[in-house]
Amino acid sequence: MKVYALVPAAGSGRRMGSETKKQFLLLGGRPLFLHCLAVFAHHPQVTGIVLVVSPGDEETAARLVAEYGLDKKVEKIIPGGSERQDSVRLGLAALPEDTDFVLIHDAARPFLTPDLIDRTLSAAVRTGAAVAAAPVKDTIKVAAPNRLVERTLERSTLWSVATPQTFSYRLILEAHRRAQEDGFTGTDDAVLVERLGRPVELVPASDTNIKVTTPTDLLLAECLLGSAAGAAKEAGMPGEEAEKERGFMMRVGSGFDVHAFKPGRRLVLGGVEIPYQRGLEGHSDADVLLHAVADALLGAAGERDIGHHFPDQDPAWAGISSLIILEKTGEIVRRRGFSITNIDSLVIAQEPKIAPYVERMRANIAQALKIPSERVAVKATSTERLGFTGRGEGIAAQAVCLLQEVSTR
Secondary structure: OOEEEEEEEOOOOHHHOOOOOHHHOEEOOEEHHHHHHHHHHOOOOOOEEEEEEOOOOHHHHHHHHHHOOOOOOEEEEEEOOOOHHHHHHHHHHOOOOOOOEEEEOOOOOOOOOHHHHHHHHHHHHHHOEEEEEEEOOOOOEEEOOOOOEEEEOOHHHOEEEEEEEEEEHHHHHHHHHHHHHHOOOOOOOHHHHHOOOOOOEEEEOOOOOOOOOOHHHHHHHHHHHHHHHHHHHHOOOOHHHHHHHHOOOEEEEEEEEEEEEEEOOOOEEOOEEOOOOEEEOOOOOOOHHHHHHHHHHHHHOOOOOHHHHOOOOOHHHOOOOHHHHHHHHHHHHHHOOEEEEEEEEEEEOOOOOOHHHHHHHHHHHHHHHOOOHHHEEEEEEOOOOOHHHHOOOEEEEEEEEEEEEOOOO
């Protein structure tokens, strides 16, 4: 059975009052839209994900998806339409023709759970259409245009509908086609199926399945994240696991490397070839800076060192650019479930001066690791002619990094 998740994330977020679109606002240290994507990406029944974003946001979304290690499950990122219904219709058209069921879930609902995916999918298999919903707690009144009450609705029959909304792919595709032909715009996808006279099953969902629309909603979402961590601790979950439950698991790594000068070699630092009378001795291009950064990342991810992953006895790495080593290190880090928060690095050398090349080094490191260059720092210092670096015998480098575990809530 092929099951796809379709995530509309093309809203403007005007009610947030922020220049940043709400799907890119941070919740628990990561962009809002990535919370539900992580749950879909780690669910065994979800075959793939199609993400629909505002036109022009495709590159930003793709970079963040890759940075958080979700790019293997997110098969397509496409531009949406002017209205949510248009975006969903475009997303449906982008799914494989042999899709059996599709889960449509708003990117602004970060508290999706695997259990809710399971239950809406099971209901959709039974009836063809199912939506997450919660019984209405408040009394609902119908008012005239002058705000005078016309009648009070029976609360026991009222449900507040949310997402995911899960459908037989052929059914929801036909529902959207008919709605487009008729010029009908609904407030959710289920109403399009209802217009066809087909049943829609309600699946009870938690009150925490909120939609972040206003600044107050975002504040509430942060409180809910904190509450989840507190509940985990009260349940006796170890501190590390409780932090993972909240989505704040952080790991620090440090790296250090040194290479001696050797005549007749190119000098490469940070992926930049620097004019100098000597280069550094090593099996690869001996880029001491990138080696230190790679070791810091591997350490933070709980992996063995660079020598284990890229041994100097292996001819495959002879003379290779260390940017390739760093790129593969980034892949290891993402496979381990981490994203890179920042990197701070230091080159220790009496000469040559590297200040003119720092920005290119930062850009090279960022590109290899698929992160913004603003998250990379490259600094340089001398040792005032003390020690082997001060005597011009070689160059040393050290690096520190911070990783954050990708939430799978």
